[in-house]
Amino acid sequence: MTERQIDRSRPIPGTTVFDAAETRRGYALNRFCMSLTEPGNREAFKADEDGYMKRHGVAEAHRRMVIARDFGGLMNAGGNIYMVMKIGAVTGHGLYTIGAMQRGETLEQFLETRQAKGAR
Amino acid sequence: MAGRIIGGIGSSHVPSIGVAYDQGRTQEPDWKPLFDAYGPVRDWLAAQKPDIAIVIYNDHGGDFFFDKYPTFAVGAADRYGIADEGWGPRPLPEPEGDAAFSWHLCESLVYDEFDIAVCQEMKVEHGFLVPMHLCFPHDPAWPVKVVPVAVNVIQHPLPTARRCWKLGQAIRRAVESFPGDSRVVILGTGGMSHQLNGARFGHINPDWDNDFLDRLESDPDSLTDLTHQQIMEEAGAEAVELIMWLTMRGAVSKRATRIHRNYYAPMTTGMGLIAFEEPA
Numbered sequence: 001m002t003e004r005q006i007d008r009s010r011p012i013p014g015t016t017v018f019d020a021a022e023t024r025r026g027y028a029l030n031r032f033c034m035s036l037t038e039p040g041n042r043e044a045f046k047a048d049e050d051g052y053m054k055r056h057g058v059a060e061a062h063r064r065m066v067i068a069r070d071f072g073g074l075m076n077a078g079g080n081i082y083m084v085m086k087i088g089a090v091t092g093h094g095l096y097t098i099g100a101m102q103r104g105e106t107l108e109q110f111l112e113t114r115q116a117k118g119a120r
Numbered sequence: 121m122a123g124r125i126i127g128g129i130g131s132s133h134v135p136s137i138g139v140a141y142d143q144g145r146t147q148e149p150d151w152k153p154l155f156d157a158y159g160p161v162r163d164w165l166a167a168q169k170p171d172i173a174i175v176i177y178n179d180h181g182g183d184f185f186f187d188k189y190p191t192f193a194v195g196a197a198d199r200y201g202i203a204d205e206g207w208g209p210r211p212l213p214e215p216e217g218d219a220a221f222s223w224h225l226c227e228s229l230v231y232d233e234f235d236i237a238v239c240q241e242m243k244v245e246h247g248f249l250v251p252m253h254l255c256f257p258h259d260p261a262w263p264v265k266v267v268p269v270a271v272n273v274i275q276h277p278l279p280t281a282r283r284c285w286k287l288g289q290a291i292r293r294a295v296e297s298f299p300g301d302s303r304v305v306i307l308g309t310g311g312m313s314h315q316l317n318g319a320r321f322g323h324i325n326p327d328w329d330n331d332f333l334d335r336l337e338s339d340p341d342s343l344t345d346l347t348h349q350q351i352m353e354e355a356g357a358e359a360v361e362l363i364m365w366l367t368m369r370g371a372v373s374k375r376a377t378r379i380h381r382n383y384y385a386p387m388t389t390g391m392g393l394i395a396f397e398e399p400a
């Protein structure tokens with residue numbers, strides 16, 4: 001018996017379910033992100049962002065988003081949050097900055113919506 | 121002589137907790153309620169002196185990637201490395217495993233029809249490390265041997281809530297058939313409500329989280345009916361991590377007493393903590 005776990009007739013507003021479609025279209029992008037868990041690769045990426053991404057098979061549209069620090073775009077292009085955060089680890093964009101971009105807010109605007117923003 | 125589960129702990133594993141900890145900011149006003157809440161759990165563990173901690177967690181791209189992402193993976197090594205998640209490895213000692221215990225656990229689980237991946241090399245990351253350093257002293261070394269159990273909660277299809285609960289029950293059978301007198305504590309980690317993707321980034325639901333904690337205590341079977349859809353709708357896409365708490369609860373008996381509980385939701389995640397003690 002197959003129990004249904006995701007109800008595709010009830011999409012959740014503002015939400016991406018990281019499923020087969022997402023992981024397939026984001027595969028090369030996410031694989032490049034994973035490569036940044038090696039310190040030497042982080043240095044190589046910093047030295048030549050576009051060249052490094054080309055060598056890792058990242059599509060041109062995605063390379064442009066990385067160079068523009070368009071984290072909202074990357075998240076809409078099959079990027080997995082835990083992978084995309086590894087780009088931010090190199091470029092100095094933290095989770096809450098990436099989150100604010102997805103909400104269409106500045107970091108300051110986003111932080112104002114939180115209970116205890118010192119806990120970050 | 122047989123192994124014994126002495127209790128179980130449910131804990132958040134939010135990575136920012138690890139950053140605050142490494143920076144020595146645990147007594148800042150906005151962090152203090154989180155860190156101080158672990159005092160009673162640390163004291164209880166220090167008195168109980170477990171030999172082994174089985175830690176149910178998920179890998180967020182610390183060691184595993186989507187080229188081969190296991191649904192359930194169990195560590196079977198005598199030592200585990202610290203993963204570099206992109207910021208460099210954290211300054212924590214490498215946890216020691218107990219390969220003989222792990223292999224017994226793996227054999228018992230597979231013959232119990234849980235088709236796990238057995239990992240003789242595994243690097244652990246924040247999902248594992250944050251609850252560990254909140255619960256145990258570790259300077260210069262951890263006081264327990266560990267078994268990392270990684271669950272896929274990030275790339276759908278995920279195992280069902282009920283499957284995770286049954287995994288806990290199978291872990292209990294494995295522990296109780298171990299021919300040694302090991303005292304085992306089990307940690308279920310992750311959650312609670314949170315969402316990190318999309319325009320709904322930052323969604324949390326403290327009422328839902330507290331109901332989950334209530335039911336975990338008094339009616340855990342009812343939680344095994346939750347679908348991923350229901351969890352995501354109410355508590356956010358990343359709240360599906362809570363199915364790992366059901367593995368912990370499935371491994372702990374219904375006779376266990378809830379000895380500690382805390383909830384704090386300062387930023388984007390409901391940070392839950394609960395501890396159960398088995399009767400002596």
Ligand SMILES: [Fe+2]
Nearest residue numbers: 247310311361
């Ligand atoms: Fe997590």
